[in-house]
Amino acid sequence: MTQYLLSVYHPEELTFPPEQLEKVYADVDALNSEIKAAGAWVFGGGLHPSSTATVVQLRDGEVLTTDGPFTEGKEHVGGFWIIEAPDLDAALEWGRKATRACIVPVEVRPFQDEPE
């Protein structure tokens, strides 16, 4: 089994009308239950907006703390799942369900070897 990170990419400016947002919440809840029932669940959750992020990094040996987010893109990770799957096809199947539920793009990326 390999663990995969399913990152949900959320355009910063995007806002859903309330009824659509409710549907997204309901669909994501249902998907969470499905992932757990299938035994593929490792971890998952939604994040506060990227304006709440803080960056820490090394500068000349000192740790510098600055306002985030780290990348100045138009899209940021808005949430993620870590799932376990036998291969990429199985992970992509969860990814497809995830993008249908969240209605934004989802990136599927493998973790390095499982911890021993």
Place this chain on the structure above:
Amino acid sequence: MIPASASPSEIDRLFRQEYGRAVAVLVRIFGDIDVAEEAVQDAFTAAVQRWPTSGVPPSPAGWIITTARRRAIDRLRRESTRQDRHAAAALLHAGDEPAKEDPVGDDRLRLIFTCCHPSLSPSAQVALTLRLLGGLTTAEVAHAFLVPEPTMAQRLVRAKGKIRDAKIPYRVPSDAELPDRLRAVLTVVYLIFNEGYAASSGDRLIREDLCAEAIRLGRLLATLMPDEPEVLGLLALMLLIESRRCGRTTSGGDLVRLSDQDRSLWDRDLIDEGQAIVRRCLQRNQPGPYQLQAAINAVHSDAPTAMTTDWQQILQLYDQLLVLSPSPVVALHRAVAVAEVEGPAAALTLVDDLGLTGYYLFHAIRADLLRRLGRPADAASSYDEAIAHTDNVAEQTFLERTRQTLLH
């Protein structure tokens, strides 16, 4: 039985012919492309040393596969004692997987679907397919696509790394996924064929090789998936286009348009084979874009002279094709048939509506229609546009030559 002695060129030929089969079996056994490639390479090196004196064994592929498996296991045992987790994993995978020769080709089919997985970029899909199933060297693949060899090597390393790390499976997709995944495989094979056919530049021999390789892959797919009509359609399409190779250029390398080709130069065997497949597809009656394009080419092949071409039938086939794949490029080709059936004025109206102004063929077809409508000045400026929109030297020369005939 006295074994046949083997010349280096015979071994080269066997290498190309059997490489894909051997790699596919070894990938199944070890679950790792690098291990498989290295093992097969080792086995061919052994063959080059041994076969010139001992002769070619009765089953060269069997010998290569058995030798490759044994040598890989020896190597992996040495490496796994040094705590190489990869080696250990490959060795574990080999377990008691039998070193079968892949007589039904399932291993190669699985590997094609892996190489053409949608999570790989199209250029990586093409490169992997040529490298792993076609047995082309990295240098040959690089040369064919006019990419520096280190760039191609890096592309292949990255793609193989993604297959390994993201665990792209070696598997024929389930029925639900098959139509999409098969379409991707056929696209790759046709891309390889077109790259060889269009000869936008580069070494002519390598390019003819690409067409031959695409047809070989097409035949393999047709053998492995005989119930997929589009697989047959693609094979027929490639065979029928390939049949005109000798008529398509002059000895000096200039392009000859279809209507001016010496049809006695067309390869009758390829035409017969292609047309027989088209007939099988027609009986099956599950038309698709490749089958329809093959059928259009079959109608051209049927006509003893350009004058006797059944344009009415070609137009009907284009009508069907336009329904299945409604694209401006298909509509442009359909307009050529309209010109023959209804005249150039009707065709020009259709073409002008398409507005494919960045596509050289749009301008070339427009130029030809304007020429036939007795508007040489407009035709000449359209030829200029066409020439400006292609990098293909052969096409440029052809268009330049046609443009000059306008003025006489």
